[in-house]
């Protein structure tokens with residue numbers, strides 16, 4: 497098909513598709529087919545300015561809408577979304593490549609946050625202290641911030657926006673969302689569904705784009721806060737530029753997640769966990785396990801079990817009931833495959849090389865099969881880089897102490913896990929390990945929606961994590977009122993600080 501005949505995906509502003517003024521576009525590919533299926537607009541600074549203006553105007557009424565009115569929209573959105581989730585999963589697989597069952601899993605985890613946001617009236621309840629001094633009461637309120645920006649990555653085109661906009665909106669803010677330009681359609685689909693659920697026009701807007709659009713959000717005086725998720729260098733940049741402009745910023749970055757395996761662990765459970773967490777979504781998850789840290793005495797047996805399971809995985813088109821789909825782009829696939837050459841050059845042992853994989857899919861798809869690299873030197877880029885693909889490394893250590901020291905030396909601190917039958921070791925690990933999310937016999941410890949999601953160190957810039965009560969804190973500001981209703985009497989002039997009486 498002539499690429500100029502492809503449809504163009506518009507922004508969503510003021511409750512309708514909107515072309516904006518920028519003429520820049522970028523192809524969106526179906527990674528399993530290796531061909532472009534549409535183009536997406538890349539918004540300019542002026543396009544972002546317009547969307548912020550629309551969101552600012554919508555805030556005038558949404559910011560003071562009753563809690564009941566906001567809550568009704570969230571309940572309705574949840575109902576519609578639940579009924580139509582398969583439609584979104586198809587769209588998601590067609591742009592991201594992850595297998596349909598995984599797309600549905602992503603949607604389910606995102607819906608949890610919608611359910612959490614349905615309880616917003618409970619979450620923004622303030623505190624009240626009666627009669628702190630004679631006739632004086634003190635109470636606190638949580639109020640929305642205004643217009644907030646959300647910038648999301650390609651790897652969870654539904655779930656990551658859902659980490660943020662339901663809470664922001666239920667708390668009374670209006671939103672400008674800048675999704676990944678690689679798989680932008682789920683964001684527009686969800687914005688249209690929010691409108692169907694009764695959300696007033698302009699409360700949730702989507703502007704597509706790249707650095708220009710992100711910078712415009714970071715610099716705009718009327719954007720009060722920005723939530724970002726993406727790679728560490730961009731997260732750091734977004735945090736620095738946004739906070740320099742006086743905004744609240746939470747910027748979640750990249751990861752290199754380690755799974756420590758002690759000799760007493762159930763190796764079959766560990767092998768299943770390593771394969772699921774290493775190769776699910778083709779390793780393109782910020783919580784993917786990319787390094788198995790195995791104590792020497794069980795490493796050979798574990799590698800054999802992992803290899804056995806890998807042989808059963810079917811790589812192919814996510815619409816064909818395969819286990820693992822393609823990578824997001826040809827360039828990314830080539831970059832990830834290049835780490836297998838680096839592994840050999842650095843003296844590691846490539847146990848399974850995914851470059852020769854037989855796929856159930858079109859030949860032009862961006863394929864790379866599951867790959868396993870043992871005895872990875874910790875100086876190798878295979879170990880130090882976030883590869884973000886289906887390459888699982890094994891590093892061998894002498895015991896618990898050496899394993900924890902290795903994990904704590906990583907610049908990242910997103911997720912980590914320990915596999916053991918020793919409760920004492922697990923308790924020590926949860927205390928000593930430097931990561932924001934810890935699994936005990938659980939490989940991908942993504943917190944449920946009423947806890948909060950976020951890493952430590954170079955995996956999160958800012959003070960608040962995503963969703964849960966941290967999300968509510970991020971999107972609201974507290975106001976504390978000290979009020980006095982006098983009895984019909986007058987205390988007279990007194991220039992001193994009030995003394996409690």
Ligand code: NAD
Nearest residue numbers: 648649650675676706707710726727730748749750751782
């Ligand atoms: P990315 O950093 O390339 O892009 C993320 C967003 O930033 C996109 O919307 C993109 O358009 C924008 N962007 C890209 N370059 C920019 C620039 N120079 N200036 C301003 N904005 C820019 O990340 P990605 O490749 O889309 O996603 C994968 C990364 O996201 C991985 O590193 C992964 O670990 C990370 N991630 C982290 C979490 C987490 O919770 N910590 C969750 C999901 C993904």
